[in-house]
Structure formats: structure tokens, C-alpha cells
Amino acid sequence: MARDANHSETHRGPRHVAIIMDGNGRWAQLRHRPRLFGHQAGARRVREIVEACPEFGVKYVTIFAFSTENWKRTQTEVAGLMSLFRRYIHKEMEAFRRDNVQVRFIGDRVRLDAKLRALMDEAEETTRECTGTNLTIALNYGGRDEVARATKRLARDVRDGKLDPESVDEETLPRYLDTCVLPDPDLVIRTSGEARVSNFLLWQSAYAEYEFIDTLWPDFTREEFGRLVGAYGKRERRFGAVKV
Structure with missing residues (x-):
């Protein structure tokens, strides 16, 4: 899919919102419950935000569920998360189909x-x-x-004569990324008060707007989501140019 850097010139709201869903563990600890209790609450919150997307004109939403670094967590927590993912996908699959939501996964x-x-x-x-x-x-x-991983695939195509190395430019690599069929995110939201991108959509978010908020993910409501989407529409996005 073509990268749509000028999308906001014709549509003031974000078409693609990416979310770093942080704070599940702290939310549970504040309630003196195990961390997995927070992850379960966070999984339920996903449904509410996905259902709210059409109301706010958001066509694409990408959520950061488990990172390559999260394997460093305790074996108990990792095993619990994997079990939660299996239950969540199995439970929500038909609901997503019924609600006309297309689901895809990225990652290794x-x-x-x-x-x-x-x-x-x-x-x-x-x-x-x-x-x-x-x-x-x-x-x-x-x-x-x-x-x-994308670079390895690109290198194999060069090796096999499918790609001329002299033709490689910044539009080439995105065709090999996991997100090759998606537009770049317009807005990235991170919950829980942390102000870092944590290795999420590094290439794709080069011109995204960011919102770092204090709300823990299980407390993130459709109303707050709508407020952030609305605030995005008030930003002036120049993509490196100077407004004249």
C-alpha cells in the first residue's frame, strides 16, 4: 500500500492509530492482585476501543500486545500471557467477524x-x-x-536477481515489512505515563504524532480515546515543509 503522508490534508482525524497498551501490571498491583489480573482487564479494554473506532473515523488500529523483549519477564507471567492470547483470540474471533473487523497479526x-x-x-x-x-x-x-527480518528478505531478492540493488530507496523496504499492506500510523498513543516508544513501529512512525498519557491501559476509555483523536485534528502537520 502506498505510504499516505499527505492523508491529513484531506482528513483531519487520524485514519490509523497505534497504541502501546502499558500499565496492566501496575493497575493490578494497585488493587493488590496478580499482574495477570491486569492483563485480563487490559484485554477486555481492547474490545471497547475497537468498537469505538468507527465513531471517531479511525479505520486502522494497531495494538502492541507482546514485544520481543517481553520474554524477559518471569516464566509464570509469560505462560499466563500466552494462555490469555489463546483464549482471547478464540473467544473474540466470531465477534470480530460479526462486527466486520478484519484482524491481522504482525511480529515473528x-x-x-x-x-x-x-x-x-x-x-x-x-x-x-x-x-x-x-x-x-x-x-x-x-x-x-x-x-x-525485512532486510534479510530484501537481501535474498537481490541475491536471486529479483531486485536491482541500485533501485533500492526508502520506498523499497516498507514492501518487506510486516505492515506492508497498512498505511503508516498517524497517531501513536502510549498509556501509563511512560514517554518512550519501546521499539514499536520504528520505521512506520517516522512522521506520526505521539500522545503520552498517564492513564493506565485498563482505565483507558472510549471518551479519552475520542479526546485524543479530536486533539490530533487540531495539530498542524507539515512533514518537513514550511507553511507559507
Whole structure:
């Protein structure tokens, strides 16, 4: 898909919103509950935000569910998260199809267990023809890892004579990224008060607007989502140019 840098000139709201869903663990700890309790609450919040997207003119939403660095967490938490992902995908698959939500996954699937990979494939196939909101779930995803994997594929095409190295430019690599069928995000939201991008959509977010908010993800409401989407429309986006 062509990169749509000038999208906001004709549509004031963000077409693609990416979200770093941070704060589940702290939300649970504040309630003296285990961290997985917070992750379960966070998973329920996803449904509400996806349902709100059409109301606010958001066509694409990408959520950061599990990073390549999250394997460093305790074995108990990682195992609990993988179980939660399997249950979530199985439970929500038909609901997404019914609501006309197309689901896709980005990230390196190799390290994920076979049952989870099968559910991911099934969810993508089940919702392939849906034409409403596009929900992308980043699972075992890291921006640097994505670029490295894309570069390997590009290098193989050069080696096999499918790609002239002299023709490679900044429009070439995006065709090899996990997000090759998606427009770049217009707005990136990070919850929980942290002000860093955490290796999320590094290439794609070069010209995205960012919102770092204090709200913990399980407390993030459709009203706050709408407020951030509305605030985006008031920003002047020049993409390196000077307004005259």
C-alpha cells in the first residue's frame, strides 16, 4: 500500500492509530492482585476501543500486545500471557467477524507455540473479507527485529536477481515489512505515563504524532480515546515543509 503522508490534508482525524497498551501490571498491583489480573482487564479494554473506532473515523488500529523483549519477564507471567492470547483470540474471533473487523497479526511467529499460531491463522482467515475496522495485533513484535527480518528478505531478492540493488530507496523496504499492506500510523498513543516508544513501529512512525498519557491501559476509555483523536485534528502537520 502506498505510504499516505499527505492523508491529513484531506482528513483531519487520524485514519490509523497505534497504541502501546502499558500499565496492566501496575493497575493490578494497585488493587493488590496478580499482574495477570491486569492483563485480563487490559484485554477486555481492547474490545471497547475497537468498537469505538468507527465513531471517531479511525479505520486502522494497531495494538502492541507482546514485544520481543517481553520474554524477559518471569516464566509464570509469560505462560499466563500466552494462555490469555489463546483464549482471547478464540473467544473474540466470531465477534470480530460479526462486527466486520478484519484482524491481522504482525511480529515473528516462529517462537510462538503451534496452537497459538494456528489460532492466529484462523482469525486472519475468518475475518479476511471484513471491510470495517482493521485491527492489527503486534505479537512477539519488535521494530528492530522487523527491520532485520525485512532486510534479510530484501537481501535474498537481490541475491536471486529479483531486485536491482541500485533501485533500492526508502520506498523499497516498507514492501518487506510486516505492515506492508497498512498505511503508516498517524497517531501513536502510549498509556501509563511512560514517554518512550519501546521499539514499536520504528520505521512506520517516522512522521506520526505521539500522545503520552498517564492513564493506565485498563482505565483507558472510549471518551479519552475520542479526546485524543479530536486533539490530533487540531495539530498542524507539515512533514518537513514550511507553511507559507
